[in-house]
Amino acid sequence: MVKEIQNNPDVSVKVKNRIQEFQILNKGDNETWFNELCFCLLTANSSAKKGIDIQNYLSKNSGFSTLSLEELTEALKRLGHRFYRRRAEFIVEARGHKKIKDIIKEFDELTEARRWLAENIKGLGYKESSHFLRNVGYHDLAILDRHVLRILNEYNLIEEVPKSLTPKKYLEIEKIVLEISKEMKVLPSEMDLYLWYSRTGKVLK
Incomplete structure (x- = not known):
């Protein structure tokens, strides 16, 4: 399926452009990363x-x-976010780590950086932490959202779509995705975009 989408030049260009945007973000400052x-x-x-x-x-x-x-809560409500109050709380609390780029760059292992994010930034689990790291230019993690999990289940790569993902379960399923990416010679970050496109018809970040 991914290979078929890759062969679509319009989609392939969109994916490459999106990856380039992530690389540009990687060079940004702490405020950009925050x-x-x-x-x-x-x-x-x-x-x-x-x-x-x-x-x-x-x-x-x-x-x-x-x-x-209060201002952020009202802004998120006005802009139509369903969980405006809780998300405002998460964002304000995350300001305690505004030098997030400096923090992440201290880690030698990307998986350790992700674990730190999941344990220290309220509102981030392994999926959201992987999403963030991908968006700031790291390629070697899987973003196991509902679209990806359903595809894996449809192709009998996992027995069922889990109702929740513990860190242990996340790592087990991520290993499958990383192995597929390696076999297909596609970066995990690219593969996620192709899989997302297959479900939504869009190449969003």
């Missing part, structure tokens, strides 16, 4: 499109970093 962290907090149990719209709006005046909890 902005992306907030985006990933917003997309959990929501949509990427909604997260992008909110991110674009709040980035204009550094709202993720400067708005009070």
Whole structure:
């Protein structure tokens, strides 16, 4: 399936362009990375499109970093986020780690950076932490969202779509995805975009 989509030149170009955007983000400063962290907090149990719209709006005046909890809550509500109160709380609490790029760069192992994120940033699990790291230019983690899990189940690569993912279960399924990526000679970050396109018809971040 991925190979078929890869052979579509329009989709392939969109995927390559998106990966290039991630590489540009990798060179950004702490504020740029924190902005992306907030985006990933917003997309959990929501949509990427909604997260992008909110991110674009709040980035204009550094709202993720400067708005009070009350102001941010009201902004997220006005912009249509379903979980506006909880997400505002997560973002304000995450400000304790605004030098997020410096923190991540201290880790020698990407998996350890992800574990730190999941354990220290409220609102991020392994999936959201993988999403963030992919978006700031790291390629070797799988983002196990519902689309990817359903595809794996349909191809009998996993017995069922788990109702929840413990870190142990996440790593077990991620191993399958990484092995497939290696066999297909596709970066895990690229493979996620192709799989997402197969379900949504879009190449979003």
